[in-house]
Amino acid sequence: MPAWTIGWNSISSPGGWDELVLGLKSIQKILAFAARHETLREHPDSYFDGLRGKHALIDQLRLHHPGILKKCNEVRNECHKLKGYIRLIPITDTLLLGTYRSRHVIMDLIGRHFSRRLSTHSIITWNESLRAGCFSPSKHDLEPVARNQAQDDHPRSIDRAKGDMAGTFEWMRAYPMDPTCFRRMRLARSSTRLMLVGARDNATFYEEILPRLAATCATGCQTVHGKVTMDKNDAKFKELWNAFYSSQDVGTRKNYRYALQMIGKKYLLEHFGRNSIEARTVLGDTSSRQKSLLDFKDR
């Protein structure tokens, strides 16, 4: 049976969350949190981005616990890259889908970014590697949600939901929650416009959850055999983008070492694939020439 869960803006973990967010005043609390969770990778490391504003704390951390700061930077870097690299595909005029892969638990940060960027659209962002994602209804779609908003993600609160969203909550309840997944969701941060979505596998998401989410918030959603069909114009826009992308290259400024530094070979291949324009352009003929072409080499 597919196992997945949906959590609302009800993050009240008894563990590190409250302590960390509410008690950022002292460094001891941060360090205590870090000490309890030996492997931060299993937890939403993104908590630490709140540290950015606290210079004195950051300086102390940099000196005494550089590992924590390193981890924060890893999370921030991955999040920053994904904000630029995720491409959204329209399902309907007002519903967009973006899929990606990430090493860290940053679904909420990605979801929040896109919900702020396009508040007139409902957006589903799905992390294929962690099999979890975010659904952010547009301001228009949010109205029925806000009216009947559940206080927390406990099943009892779902009973309180009425109106347009009642049906949604019913099918949400029809599936049992996977405890592992739930723990992760509970730790993840959320905002009022984010619904966290999880699934045991990607197929479950694409075949069951996505059509239901699409049906909940959008009219005019096309389905074929229960599967959501993507925008047919997407290929056209990829072609247009490639025309624009290829126009921006200044041949006389080629600098492979700099290019590799900026993009990151591993990420480039993972994300775009070896045969993509991006990968081919940057990596295509660099192997032998890379050593001889140094930064800003005087011509």
Next chain:
Amino acid sequence: MVVPVSSITTKLHVLGTSAKHDICASTSVSASAVSKRESKRNTSGNPRGNATIGYRLPAGCCHAYTSDGRCIALFKVLVSNACTNDCYYCQNATSCKGFRKVLSFHPDELVNLFMEFYKRNYVEGLFLSSGICRNVDESMHDLIEIARSLREKHHFRGYMHMKVLPGASLSDIRALGRHADRLSLNVEAAGKQHLSEICSTKDYMSDILTRLSWMHGFHRQDALPAGLTTQIIVGGNHATDHEILQETARHYRSFDLKRVYFSAFSPVTGSPLAKEPPAPLLREHRLYQADWLLRVYRFPLQDILPGKGENLSLAVDPKLRYAIDHYSERFPVDVNECNRDDLLRVPGIGPKTAKRIVTLRKHGTPVTSMSMLRSLGAVTKRAMPFIKVNGWRHARLDDWLEQHKLPGRMG
């Protein structure tokens, strides 16, 4: 009427190619400046309330990289590549003999295309410029129409960088500035004489400096969130780095510019300057380093200015050059005793590291070792001969210069 994709593809490629030499490094916008401007204006005309598209990121976001490693964040195109100006370095100049297609975007076409790209997260904002089709006013009106349509019809609240065309009227500059986050006008050369070497139709004083002063006046009244910028071509004329830096500092003072961008000249086939040698990219890089010292490190101009009629050293960056030349007067400095300004003079120590050292000192944590300094962000390999830690200097300057094969002190 449905426009075939192939024609838009051609337009995108041609007009994108024409705009690629314009520089627009950052999409960063001051949040306070945005709120200040929006509070001044009546935004109640938006029927969707707060439901808008786009928001300005606090830091630049790259959506792709070109093969030279430059980031593509903005949708950077010209509205039209037809131009009545005769800039000898430009592929759109009237005297350019190379074959080119003359194309233009209709404002609605460009707006719809941009909104689709933005919605699909291909770009972070818009950078728009134009050639001068028939007259400046007509081309400016196209730019204004696009900006207005995006802000008022599509409720776009993302980043917009608009180019002001040389010779534009005051009312058009104001109209464009009301919608844009950043305005820019390219100075192109370091002075009237050098502009005449690369362009026969633009007047340095009336077409450029007067317009920049108008833009500055508008910016003071109704703050542009991302300020004003300009661009200078390095090479292609006889301007030296001495003159370029002097002019740069003057523009910062006079027009309160956010940035002055430098663009190394590269010859375009068919243009009158096609046979001129390209300017070294390293020269452009050194100018950016000097500009950084002026703006961020607050170095006085005379400290980094090369001799009259000279260029900056290509072998050594300007900060290291300064430190080597003034070694006997200022160095080595004790990192636990000197102030922030003195720390900023040390090669390998930037504003962030200097701030960390000073903050930790206030909290009673002095720097006690080179590894501690390294963990605070300093490049100790570069800083070594110029600092003392625990009263000790870890390298002699002459040995260090010899080890790194760098030129010695002047004179």
